[in-house]
Amino acid sequence: MSSSNDRAAWLHGNGTPCDSNHTLPERAWRIILLGAPGIGKGTQAEMLAQCLGSCHLSTGDIFRAAKCLAPDQLSPAMRSALGYMQRGELVPNQIVIDMVAERMRCLNCLHGFLLDGFPRTVEQARALDALMDDQGHRFDAVLSFDLDTEQVIERLSGRRTCSQCKTTFHIKGKPPKVEGVCDKCGAPLYQREDDRPDAIAVRLRAYHDSTAPLEAYYEQQGLLRRVDAGGAPAEVFKRALTVLG
Ligand code: AP5
Numbered sequence: 001m002s003s004s005n006d007r008a009a010w011l012h013g014n015g016t017p018c019d020s021n022h023t024l025p026e027r028a029w030r031i032i033l034l035g036a037p038g039i040g041k042g043t044q045a046e047m048l049a050q051c052l053g054s055c056h057l058s059t060g061d062i063f064r065a066a067k068c069l070a071p072d073q074l075s076p077a078m079r080s081a082l083g084y085m086q087r088g089e090l091v092p093n094q095i096v097i098d099m100v101a102e103r104m105r106c107l108n109c110l111h112g113f114l115l116d117g118f119p120r121t122v123e124q125a126r127a128l129d130a131l132m133d134d135q136g137h138r139f140d141a142v143l144s145f146d147l148d149t150e151q152v153i154e155r156l157s158g159r160r161t162c163s164q165c166k167t168t169f170h171i172k173g174k175p176p177k178v179e180g181v182c183d184k185c186g187a188p189l190y191q192r193e194d195d196r197p198d199a200i201a202v203r204l205r206a207y208h209d210s211t212a213p214l215e216a217y218y219e220q221q222g223l224l225r226r227v228d229a230g231g232a233p234a235e236v237f238k239r240a241l242t243v244l245g
Contacts, residue, residue: 010057010106011065013099018055020111025053028112030137031244032119032223034214035145037203038156038195039229040236042168044145045116047237054112057103059096059120060085064166088199090120090206097127108135121210125217142218143240145229149204156200160189174233 005020029052033041045056063085066078074082077098081091100107100118107113119125132138158171160180164187169176176183194203218224225243229236 005055005111007055007057007061009109010055010103011062013062013102022053022111024110025112027052028110029054029114029244030107030112030132030139032115032139032142032218033145034142034211034218035229036147036149036152036207036211037200038152038159039145039147040155040233041116041145043233044143044236044240045114047233048114048240051237051241052112052114054114055106055109056116057106057113057118058116059100059118060116061166062099063091086193086199088194088202088206090210093121093123093127096120097124100128101131104131104135107131107137119214122213122217125214139223141225141244142214142223143225143227143243144215144218145227145236147229151230152204153200156195157197159192159195161192163187163190 005018005022007018008016009018031048031054033045035041042056042058042060045058048054049056063078063081066074067082071079077095081095081099084091096118115128119128155170155173158173160169160171160176161167162169162182162185165182165185167182167184168174169182169189176189180189181187182189193199215224227236227239227243
């Protein structure tokens with residue numbers, strides 16, 4: 001199944017329609033991806049989206065899309081959110097919950113979805129459960145990716161992102177054909193501000209303090225499926241598909 005959804009409804013909110021020409025999948029998968037920053041959630045979400053026909057919904061991508069706007073186009077809440085993000089800190093729960101609630105149509109989408117980076121705290125998970133209950137939806141699975149911290153830091157610090165189409169590369173694991181240039185669209189690659197060592201340390205702490213407890217939360221609901229995130233992206237993808245059954 002090929003996916004050519006520009007995710008405009010998710011990235012820009014405010015009722016923006018998606019430019020989507022992909023056919024409806026047989027099943028609308030509703031999946032949450034959990035795991036430390038840089039573990040490869042975005043990489044796996046893209047591969048799963050292609051395969052399952054679901055939409056890749058990343059809260060980090062909403063913030064990064066907002067960063068491209070002029071300051072006077074940003075709401076005060078979004079301006080404040082971008083400051084937290086730059087420092088590697090979690091954005092306050094209510095800002096993120098309101099942002100997702102505004103995009104409820106994406107959670108209702110008949111293509112299903114892969115939530116990447118949300119929820120990140122137990123408070124966000126409870127709010128998401130309430131939104132899903134209201135609509136009569138249930139999650140199919142929560143994929144929790146595991147990898148030792150040293151490898152996570154190696155993945156994060158070597159990541160390079162396309163300034164235009166946002167494709168990610170890795171200086172060692174997935175280098176572009178021409179250094180510093182995106183293979184897909186030819187735009188320059190850059191290193192994310194929050195991939196600097198000081199921000200990485202803050203993000204990993206936030207993950208351990210606030211997000212790791214979500215494993216127990218979803219285990220209790222019988223939704224947690226653990227996936228070893230070691231090895232090449234294709235190997236991890238194969239494991240993820242296996243646990244989805
Ligand atoms: P977000 O964008 O969600 O960042 P993250 O969770 O830190 O995740 P990343 O995008 O950094 O990593 P990833 O796991 O997707 O890894 P990737 O596939 O790119 O959030 C950013 C910020 O926004 C937060 O810090 C916070 O401030 C804010 N925010 C967002 N949501 C929030 C929320 N709900 N609540 C509060 N605040 C929120 O891979 C990484 C690298 O590794 C790449 O270079 C890739 O090529 C490489 N790689 C991937 N897989 C493999 C592999 N198998 N082998 C080798 N290399 C690999």
